[in-house]
Amino acid sequence: MPGHELTVAELRATLAAELDHAAGLQAAMARAVITMLDDYIEAAQPAMSAEDRARARLTKAAAARRAWKEYETELPELITAAAAAGMTAPHIARELGATESYVYRILRTTPARLDHQ
Numbered sequence: 001m002p003g004h005e006l007t008v009a010e011l012r013a014t015l016a017a018e019l020d021h022a023a024g025l026q027a028a029m030a031r032a033v034i035t036m037l038d039d040y041i042e043a044a045q046p047a048m049s050a051e052d053r054a055r056a057r058l059t060k061a062a063a064a065r066r067a068w069k070e071y072e073t074e075l076p077e078l079i080t081a082a083a084a085a086g087m088t089a090p091h092i093a094r095e096l097g098a099t100e101s102y103v104y105r106i107l108r109t110t111p112a113r114l115d116h117q
Contacts (some may be wrong), residue, residue, distance in 0.1 A: 006046075009056035012037040013063035056059065079106045 006014065012034055020032050041056055048056070071078075075096075082092045089103040098105070 007052075007055065007059070008037055008041055009059040012033050013059045014040065016060075016063045017066060020070070076106050076110045079103055083107055 015034050016028050016039070019027060019034070022030050045053055045056075065105070078094075079092055082095075087095075089107065090100050092098075093100045093103045
């Protein structure tokens with residue numbers, strides 16, 4: 001939106017999305033600012049309208065979903081690489097927060113070209 005000023009929640013979401021691309025001091029500073037914004041949002045919530053609270057939660061959830069979507073397509077390769085490195089399906093499932101049956105299905109259905117030797 002032209003001329004749209006970012007809300008605190010939108011600023012926080014933007015910084016969180018950029019954090020994956022930051023390193024060193026830049027990443028540390030971004031984390032510190034995100035923490036301060038989280039504290040501000042939490043402290044300001046009683047003064048926020050229901051719509052603003054809902055918008056803040058949606059913005060935070062949207063940023064997390066976008067970050068997840070970046071990894072979603074890589075999951076089969078990540079799972080097969082972890083299995084090839086000696087991790088068990090139950091361990092991989094615990095690390096991902098997924099079910100063992102999901103991990104076993106990925107291992108069973110992943111094309112050989114993605115298997116790691």
